[in-house]
Amino acid sequence: MTDEQTIVFIIDDDISVRESLTSLMRSVGHAAESFESTHDFLMSERPEGPACIVLDVRLPGQSGLEFQRETAGLGIHLPIIFISGHGDIPMSVSAMKAGAIEFLTKPFRDQDLLDAVHRGIELDRKCKRDQARLDGLQQRYQGLTPREQEVMALVVNGQLNKQIAAELHLSEVTVKAHRAQVMHKMKAKSLPDLVRFADRLDLVIPKH
Structure with a gap:
């Protein structure tokens, strides 16, 4: 996998959703890895490269919203797109205020998800580029x-x-x-x- 291979991490406890979204992402050229829980995601070795997370808001154990609140402390700075079968307004407002790219309620159009994923990956690509520039500056200063x-x-x-x-x-x-x-x-x-x-x-x- 090259540094510029884009990847989408899918976290959903429904295997049919994971398989469907993995297939969708790969069909447009993204690499995709799916996980049943946030714990599985955290335990995995994640490839480098521009990426984003497609996250089910309701998961057994730690919910998607709880995971979102903890990502910065865990050193994870990937853009998040929430999907939910039970989305409500307060939940989506909370997610968006915390920095989510999008909050989509199932069933959603494939194109709406792909558009959100594209925005997320472009944002992560920019963040990685900015971080690389900062790392270079720090090296020169040192x-x-x-x-x-x-x-x-x-x-x-x-x-x-x-x-x-x-x-x-x-x-x-x-x-x-x-x-x-x-x-x-x-x-x-x-x-x-x-x-x-x-x-x-x-x-x-x-x-x-």
Whole structure:
């Protein structure tokens, strides 16, 4: 399975629903894995790649809504599409407020589910891409020397080379050299770039 293979995880205690949805997802090119319970899903090895979860709201043991509330704490950040044979307005409102992509009541049109799955997978693809960019930024930042990290913090805080030199007891020439290294290692083309990078890294910038 390549990194870009899209996958749909189906969690429903009804085997006929699982088989039907698995077949539907595979018919449009998605990989699909189905589970009888959220416990089975959590115990499984999940492939990488853009994905989403199709989740029955009413399950034996832990309900779909309970599982949804716990996903972030479990390190699971996949978009969720709820399906239900007994959907009611308060339940769907609760699910959507908690971040569900869609709440479909059985019987639903295959196309409605496929549209929701497509939105979910595109959202996950974007999240994974954003996370990869952030990981790259963090790696570049960790590649700076401690002194370069100090200089970067002061630069993005708006200090001039002369002020940074006085703050760190360095010559301006040395500060300029460190600053150039910071820009090069962080792959920042401009000061606004560097400021945006610091913001994305959520660096605690000291105020002077």
